[in-house]
Amino acid sequence: MTSHSEFALSLEGVSKTYGDFTAVRDLSFQVARGSICGFLGPNGAGKTSSVRMMLGLSAPSAGKITVLGGEGGKVLDRIGFLPEERGLYRKMTPVDMIVFLAGLKRVKASVARKRAIAMLEAQGLGEFMNKPIKSLSKGMSQKVQLIGCLVHEPELVILDEPFSGLDPVNQQGLEDVIRDLARRGATVLFSTHVMQHAERLCENVVMLTKGRKVFEGTLKQARAAAPRYLELEGAVSREQVAALPGVAEVVDGGVADEGAHLWRLKFATGLSPNAALKAAFLTGLDVRRFEAHEPTLHDAFIVLTGGEAQ
Numbered sequence: 573m574t575s576h577s578e579f580a581l582s583l584e585g586v587s588k589t590y591g592d593f594t595a596v597r598d599l600s601f602q603v604a605r606g607s608i609c610g611f612l613g614p615n616g617a618g619k620t621s622s623v624r625m626m627l628g629l630s631a632p633s634a635g636k637i638t639v640l641g642g643e644g645g646k647v648l649d650r651i652g653f654l655p656e657e658r659g660l661y662r663k664m665t666p667v668d669m670i671v672f673l674a675g676l677k678r679v680k681a682s683v684a685r686k687r688a689i690a691m692l693e694a695q696g697l698g699e700f701m702n703k704p705i706k707s708l709s710k711g712m713s714q715k716v717q718l719i720g721c722l723v724h725e726p727e728l729v730i731l732d733e734p735f736s737g738l739d740p741v742n743q744q745g746l747e748d749v750i751r752d753l754a755r756r757g758a759t760v761l762f763s764t765h766v767m768q769h770a771e772r773l774c775e776n777v778v779m780l781t782k783g784r785k786v787f788e789g790t791l792k793q794a795r796a797a798a799p800r801y802l803e804l805e806g807a808v809s810r811e812q813v814a815a816l817p818g819v820a821e822v823v824d825g826g827v828a829d830e831g832a833h834l835w836r837l838k839f840a841t842g843l844s845p846n847a848a849l850k851a852a853f854l855t856g857l858d859v860r861r862f863e864a865h866e867p868t869l870h871d872a873f874i875v876l877t878g879g880e881a882q
C-alpha cells in the first residue's frame with residue numbers, strides 16, 4: 573500500500589457545481605512527490621475549476637483534496653501558482669515585483685532580492701530588472717510572473733496554461749525550468765490543451781473532458797488508447813491488405829508508381845502492425861515500402877476526449 577505522504581496532491585471524488593451546472597464531476601487522482609503531471613483537457617473541461625479547488629480558492633461541492641499533507645488554503649506558502657490570467661503591476665520593476673510576491677509568501681526582502689536578481693539573470697532578463705514592467709515584452713513579463721511564483725522555492729508548483737502566449741524559444745525555456753524544478757525535488761502540475769509539452773515533460777498525465785476524468789496514467793498507457801497506422805505500398809489489392817491480421821480499416825491512398833498502390837491501414841486499438849507485416853511477407857505479397865506510425869499523445873487525446881483537440 574502506498575502511504576498518503578508519497579503524494580504531493582490527492583483528489584478524492586471531487587466535484588464542483590455552479591448552480592445547476594457541474595464543471596467537475598467525481599474527480600480522483602494523485603500526483604507523486606517530485607513528479608511532473610500534465611493536467612490535460614480541451615477548453616471548458618474543468619481544469620481551472622479544479623486548480624482553484626486545489627489551491628483552496630474555491631471549495632469543492634463534494635469530495636476531498638489533500639495538498640502536501642494538508643488543505644490547499646493552509647499550505648499556500650509551500651505552493652507556487654501561475655494563474656491562467658496573467659497580470660503584474662505595470663509600473664513596478666521586475667525585481668520589486670518579485671520581492672513583493674515573495675513577501676506574500678513570508679520570504680525576507682533581502683533573501684528575495686538576491687534570488688530575484690539571480691533568477692532574472694538566469695532567464696536572460698538581467699538588463700531589464702530595474703525597468704518598469706510595462707516596457708517588457710509579453711513573453712518577458714510572463715517570465716517575471718513565473719519567477720514570482722517560484723521565488724519562495726515551493727514544494728508544489730501549479731501552472732495553469734503556462735505555455736500560452738509564449739513563442740517557441742520561450743516555450744522551450746519554460747520546459748527547461750519545469751524539468752529543473754522536478755530535478756530539485758519539487759512537484760509540478762501544469763494544465764494545457766497542447767499535448768506536445770506534456771509528451772516531452774510528463775511521466776503521468778490526467779485527462780479531463782466535460783468535467784470528467786477520461787484517463788489517468790503514463791504516457792505509454794495513454795498512447796495505447798489510440799490506434800496505430802501502417803502505410804503500405806506495393807502491387808497489392810484492397811482485399812489482400814484487408815485480410816492481414818489486426819487490420820480494422822483500409823483507406824485508399826491512391827496509385828503509387830509502377831503499378832504499386834498506397835494503402836493506409838488502421839489497426840484495432842492495442843494491436844501493433846507487426847503481425848500484419850509478417851503475414852504480408854510470409855504470404856509473398858509484393859510490398860515495396862512500408863511505414864508504421866506510432867500514435868502520439870495528441871492522437872490519444874483525440875480518442876480519449878472524443879475528438880475535441882485544439
Ligand SMILES: Nc1ncnc2c1ncn2[C@@H]1O[C@H](COP(=O)(O)OP(=O)(O)OP(=O)(O)O)[C@@H](O)[C@H]1O
Pocket residue numbers: 590593595613614615616617618619620621622656765
Ligand atoms: N464561476 C463560474 N460560474 C459558472 N460557470 C463556471 C464558472 N467557472 C467556470 N465555469 C464553467 O465551468 C466549465 C469549466 O471551466 P474551467 O474554466 O474550469 O475549464 P478549463 O478546462 O480551465 O477551460 P479553459 O482551457 O478554456 O480555461 C466551463 O463550462 C465554464 O463555463
